[in-house]
Amino acid sequence: MSTQELVFSKDCSDCPIRHRAVCSRCEPDELLRLEEIKYYRSYEAGQTLVWSGDRMDFVASVVSGVAKLTQTMEDGRTQMVGLLLPSDFVGRPGRDRASYDVTAVTPVLMCCFRRKPFEDLMERTPHIATRLLEMTLDELDAAREWMLLLGRKTAREKIASLLAIMARREASERPARARGRVAFELPLTREAMADYLGLTLETVSRQVSSLKSEGVIELEGKRGIMVPDFARLLEETGDDTDGGHLI
Amino acid sequence: MSTQELVFSKDCSDCPIRHRAVCSRCEPDELLRLEEIKYYRSYEAGQTLVWSGDRMDFVASVVSGVAKLTQTMEDGRTQMVGLLLPSDFVGRPGRDRASYDVTAVTPVLMCCFRRKPFEDLMERTPHIATRLLEMTLDELDAAREWMLLLGRKTAREKIASLLAIMARREASERPARARGRVAFELPLTREAMADYLGLTLETVSRQVSSLKSEGVIELEGKRGIMVPDFARLLEETGDDTDGGHLI
């Protein structure tokens, strides 16, 4: 029940997110300075790392695991506004209060930097600022794609889109598989999916069942999803399919 | 019918967006270098500045007017993913293709920079990169607030939220008015509002009528909106009202 199961100070050079995180553009000497101010923290699934409105005096990169960013209205309606995967960045330089709740979905390991030293370092290290700008622009693109999903897609299209995104991510990490065939773990509960897609969990459940009964997907245990034909899944997303290549 | 009604090269120092745009952090000498590569373009209401997928070899700041960013699905469903007001930035350094359609909602004047020289200048001018990062983070926050609206708010709450945003902006520009009382021009048609809010134009029309008949707003001509009591409007947004101050 400890909040910190693993606190260690690894060498940055063999870090699994070395090539994608906010530090990816850094030269060896810049990396050394980052290494001086970093520390690791780990969280259990379900644990809330930060509450919206709370003081937040660190920024961090997700090293492993999945976390979610959520906003909640007074009456309890909640909307997920971001899904944080390994290498994603949390926190905003120059702002001392969190804008969202951040919650671990699976066990999560974070590489943290106290905010002030990080901001100072960022001023002297354009490589960090440049990479952060690039990552923020990517997140903005993703958020806008999500706006289209939330505003205009049907429940079925929403589910298919979420599955397609997860499938694509899996395919880009693992070596290529048989044409159009992908399997992956979906780390979200039905409720978390609903919060992401702007639906109720019952609707999510019904649409997943429907996709399954039509053979678009197969369920393997509670979290496993098998997509026998990725192009077929893509057709259900409502997006431009342009051939339907996995990557 | 000319696409460029006004092409001139004003001094940056008396530019109306000098203190808020991407150039706001620049020192006088940095401004001079920007001035060398800038040029103005103006567009009429309804004109499309850029089509999604097209080559885009400039970036720009909105000097005056309103433009919209939209995404469209194959079957014609469209979602607005950004509303560009004076000082907002268009285009992405490092990317040569537009991700969205950009359309003028009112007559628009843009301050443009060819992309390559701008990128070069940005590398040598941290003040530009820093400001662009800050603006992008703000846009990301706005996009995430919009995700909550699209995913979880009712039609009435959506309309009230949009009006509240426009009212707030008006109040922050003009000197303060009588307590809680604001009037402003809404530059969007019912259809554009619908595209922004993820609704149909009929639903927008009905909800606007309903807010009017209940005295939350008053319509003045086609575009004028009068909010007699801002706190009352805020109650309809579903957000935390925390007293309901205009700014």
Add this chain to the structure above:
DNA sequence: CGCAGAATTGATACATCTCAAGCTGGGTGG
């Protein structure tokens, strides 16, 4: 084994969409 959290399934309610008429105001041409 049996419990608790997660997921499924069913019946019904309701918000929003869809289709279809009209209305309104400003501009145009006869």
Add this chain to the structure above:
DNA sequence: CCACCCAGCTTGAGATGTATCAATTCTGCG
């Protein structure tokens, strides 16, 4: 000067997708 026109807007009636409320049924685990 007036009739007409048209885009934008409003309003109505009915269809429909998703939410809501309510049982069950799974699944993993102590």
